[in-house]
Each structure stands twice: as structure tokens, then as C-alpha cells.
Amino acid sequence: MKIVIDRGRCTGIGICESVAPDHFEVDEDGTLQLISLGISEDERPLLEEAVRSCPARALRLENRLENRMENRVETQGAGQ
Numbered sequence: 001m002k003i004v005i006d007r008g009r010c011t012g013i014g015i016c017e018s019v020a021p022d023h024f025e026v027d028e029d030g031t032l033q034l035i036s037l038g039i040s041e042d043e044r045p046l047l048e049e050a051v052r053s054c055p056a057r058a059l060r061l062e063n064r065l066e067n068r069m070e071n072r073v074e075t076q077g078a079g080q
């Protein structure tokens, strides 16, 4: 699982940081930084709450398995 930020939507308000401070940090420029590289399944409920709490809808969670499946479909479709 990974966190994906839509930087075009993120306004740097920092609600996600208040919900999950171990994963998000808004720096002095108002840019959101991800501060955790590894995400365990145990943390999913907290991160889902952070996604829901974002008023700009700038966050989403991606499953690595879904990524692999999407990549495979794209690769298969590329040569047709």
C-alpha cells in the first residue's frame, strides 16, 4: 500500500498531518511531505481516516497488488 498525493489539489492545510503525524508533515513552504516510507496494513484505518479528512480530496491509497495488475494490463495493451 502507498499514499498518493495529488499536488495540484493539495492546499497545505495540514489536516492529514493532524490525523496521522507519523506519515504527513507540511513544511514551512506549505508543501506536504510524506515522512513514512513503509506502511503496514495495521495502519490502513488511520490512513483511510486521513484520506477522508482531506477537504481537497488530494489523497488516496493505492494497493501495490492493484498497481502490478494495472501495469500488467497496460503492458499487455501496449503492443496491440
Ligand code: SF4
Residues within 6 Å of the ligand: 009, 010, 011, 012, 013, 014, 015, 016, 017, 026, 032, 053, 054, 055, 056, 057, 058, 059
Ligand atoms: S489535508 Fe489534504 S489539502 Fe491538507 S495538507 Fe493534507 S493532503 Fe493537503
